[in-house]
Amino acid sequence: MSTDPESADDPTPRGTAPEDTGSQLDAALRRVGSGTAVTDTGQIDVLATVGGWRGLAESVLPSAVFLVAFITTQHLWGAGIAAVAVAAVFSVVRLIQRQSPVQALAGLAAVALCVVVALNTGEARDYYLWGFVTNAAYILALSVSVFVGWPLLGLVFGMVRNEGLQWRQQAGRRRRYALATWILVAALGLRLVVQVPLYLADLLTALGTARLVMGLPLYALALWLGWLVSASKPRT
Template structure:
């Protein structure tokens, strides 16, 4: 009678268990789609995750151009046109560089929606209103992810660390990733706490609102991601690395 153990599949037959290289590729692809990137040694590349220098400029410049133009002209229409033009310039730059247009096009669409809303209401401060709505939506999504025990930080950082979703089997890791997600929620919440009162001040608070949007945009995002990454680091497997009978000279 033959043994119930199945023979190893031939080299051309797909295996049920993914190869380590496959998991590494999946981790890198998932992280990239989520906007996160990692360094060659497996750490999160915070600057690149924020879009790099060019990506940060793409997110910052249209709002800055709008503020400067409106401050100088006190005219909403040319200020909105200037902001849209600055966003469109980045799309052209990416075309020339033969780089993916996703981020630049998303920026143009975002600025376009903001410009349309401000032009419709006639209120310059409404240029920043869509950002509040997006921020609130992210907060809601992350709080829900924590409540259902699929914290966003785990989904992102777990793949960067090649943990996949195995971390969900470890209550300690789940708790760590919940804390990391709360840190990101705190960053997003802080934006609303600081900026919404300035928005409610109307044009009197416009300069301060625009300044806070710049300060609390990419720089604060980078800081929040970095802190969340640090607090979710797995504990070093000291027990597994040490011999069962350590020598007296071990420290």
């Protein structure tokens, strides 16, 4: 299976919102749930989970451009415009390819929101603030899903594995899917543990670098580990 399918009539969302943690994770989960990030051998395709090289570029470049532009010029407006311009190019390309307008404009809207927040406060570090909010919201939602007995990764992976909701009738399967979901919670929690202190200390370069390193690749790794630990034991 290709790691970066880009068919114009493919209904699976390929775009990601570069600075919107919730949108990134939501897109990755939908790719897995639709089967587009699962290989013919039944394994998770890590690169496809993040939307291939194109999805990775759309996630990384606007933030990287913002960080480099601000560090170089110390001009918040210029850095914001540069980041929005990069996201706009990706969106225009998707529109030219006749993809869903909502899908094509999602990343642009997310970057624009982050820029607006930063311009409103006058602090470059606040470009990353919205990501903390969505990150915390997903941690809460994922944790609640485990506590109420409906771990989110069980719903997603169970659909791909043709288990439906039958896994809920088996204590062992429920535990495995709960563990998989906790792995994802841990990955999201790690982002806050590392990045919030950098934000509070106003260490913009370190914060921006950490955001790039701990973005989509970390989600993909967490989903891959969750897939492995939730695999059913082979029958003897």
